[in-house]
Amino acid sequence: MTKRVLITGATDGIGLETAKRLVGEGHQVIIHGRNPEKIAAAKQQLLATQSDGWVETCQADLSRLNEVEALAKQLRARHSPLDVIINNAGILRSPTPVTPEGLDIRFVVNTLAPYLLARQLAAGLPPKARIINLSSAAQAPVEFEALKGEKPLDDMQAYAQSKLALTMWTRALSQREENRDVVIVAVNPGSLLASKMVKEGFGVAGKSLAIGAGILVKAALSGEFTDASGRYFDNDEGRFASPHQDALDDDKCAELVAMLEALLKGVG
Numbered sequence: 001m002t003k004r005v006l007i008t009g010a011t012d013g014i015g016l017e018t019a020k021r022l023v024g025e026g027h028q029v030i031i032h033g034r035n036p037e038k039i040a041a042a043k044q045q046l047l048a049t050q051s052d053g054w055v056e057t058c059q060a061d062l063s064r065l066n067e068v069e070a071l072a073k074q075l076r077a078r079h080s081p082l083d084v085i086i087n088n089a090g091i092l093r094s095p096t097p098v099t100p101e102g103l104d105i106r107f108v109v110n111t112l113a114p115y116l117l118a119r120q121l122a123a124g125l126p127p128k129a130r131i132i133n134l135s136s137a138a139q140a141p142v143e144f145e146a147l148k149g150e151k152p153l154d155d156m157q158a159y160a161q162s163k164l165a166l167t168m169w170t171r172a173l174s175q176r177e178e179n180r181d182v183v184i185v186a187v188n189p190g191s192l193l194a195s196k197m198v199k200e201g202f203g204v205a206g207k208s209l210a211i212g213a214g215i216l217v218k219a220a221l222s223g224e225f226t227d228a229s230g231r232y233f234d235n236d237e238g239r240f241a242s243p244h245q246d247a248l249d250d251d252k253c254a255e256l257v258a259m260l261e262a263l264l265k266g267v268g
Contacts (some may be wrong), residue, residue, distance in 0.1 A: 004028040004082050005144050005220060006075065008062065008114070009089025011038040013195040015214035018086065022220070024052040025070040029057045030079055032047055032071070032089070033225035062089050062113040063105050065267045071214070072120035084220045086132045087114035087166075092159045092197045103149040103263070110148075115169050115260050116267065118184070128141040128226065131173075138234055139164035144175045144259055147181075161210040165256055167232055167243045172253040174230030183229045187219050187245065190235045210234065 009015045010031035014149045019029050033039040033048070040102050047056045054136065060071040075082065091109045097104055103112075110249055118131050125131075140160035145151035147165065147183040172180055189212030194205055215235045219225050225233075234241040246252050 001132065002027055003084055003221065004030070005080065005084040005086065006030045006032065006058075006082050007086045007088055008032040008117070009129035011035065011042040013197070014189055014193060014209050014212040014216065015086070015088040016042055016045070017209040018088070018216045019055075019258075020049055021213055021217050023050045023178050025056060025217075026053075028054040028056075030058060030075070030082075032058050032060065033111060034059065034061050036244070044206060047048055060111045063091075064098055064107065065101075065116060065264065068113045068116050069120065071198050071265055072117055075121060076124055076224050076252070081126045082121065082124075082129065083126065084130045084132065085118065085121060085125075085235065086118065086134070086214070086216055086220065086251065090159075090163075090197065093155045095256060097152075097155075097158070098149065101149070103145060104153065104158050104162075106153075106155075106162045107149075107165065110159070110264060111165040111169070112165060112260060113262055115173075116264055118173060122182055123164075125182050128183065130185070130220060130225065131184040132216060133166050133170050133184070133186045134216075135167045135232065136160070136163040137188050137191045137234070139247070141244070141246055142168070143257060147259060164244050164246060165260075167247040168253045168256045170232075171230045171247055171250075172257045175250070179229075181225075183225060185225060185228050185233060186247075187233045188214060189213075189215055189236055214267060 011033035057220050060067040138160040142161045144163045167186040172185040193212045257260040
C-alpha cells in the first residue's frame with residue numbers, strides 16, 4: 001500500500017537516502033529542507049532515480065519556531081493525510097548556537113521543532129500512522145537550565161541532552177489518550193554514519209548511510225513497528241532496547257513535556 005511520508009532534513013545525508021528508497025518503492029514523499037537550492041537539487045536527484053516518482057517539497061528553518069508552525073499549517077492544508085512523519089533533521093554544531101529568542105539551537109532543532117510538528121500534526125493523522133523521531137546513542141540527562149537557554153553547553157553536551165529530551169517526549173506523547181492510534185517511536189539510526197554532521201563533528205568519514213536509511217524505511221513500513229509506540233530502537237544493536245533511564249521514567253518525561261509546552265507557549 002502506498003504511503004505518504006514527510007521527511008525533515010531530507011536534502012542530504014540519511015534523510016535523502018531514505019527518501020530515495022521510499023520513492024523507489026513507489027511511495028509518496030515530501031522532502032523538507034531549509035535552503036531552496038538544496039531542496040530543488042534533492043528533488044532532482046529523486047526524480048532522476050525514479051522519473052515517475054511522487055515528490056513534493058516544503059521549506060522551513062526549524063530553528064525558528066514560527067516557521068515550524070507555518071510548516072505544520074501548510075502540511076495540513078496541502079498534504080493531509082500523512083501516513084508517516086520522519087523527524088530526521090538535526091544539528092550538532094552551528095556558528096550561531098543561540099537563537100534570537102535566547103535558546104540553544106540544538107534544543108530548538110533537535111527537540112522543540114519536532115515536538116511542535118508532531119503536536120500540530122498528530123490529530124490529523126490516520127489510524128496506525130507513524131511518527132519516527134531520530135534519536136542517538138548519545139544521550140545525557142537534560143538540564144532544564146540549558147533547555148531554557150540559561151546555561152551554555154558545548155556542542156556534544158547540547159546534542160546528547162537534546163536527543164535524550166526527544167526520546168523522552170516520544171514516550172510521553174505515545175501515552176496520551178489522543179495519540180492512542182498513532183505509533184510514535186524513537187530510533188537511533190546507527191552511530192557515526194557518513195553524514196555531514198558526523199564529518200564536521202568527529203572528522204571521520206563514517207559508515208554507510210544505507211545503515212540508517214534501512215532502519216528508517218523499516219520503521220516507516222514494517223509490521224515490526226506496528227505495536228512499538230513509545231519504544232526506542234537501537235540500530236547499533238539491531239533491536240528494541242532501553243534508552244537512557246530518564247526516558248523510562250514517566251514522571252521525568254511528563255516534567256520535560258511540561259517544560260516544552262511552557263517554552264512553546266504562544267506558538268501554535
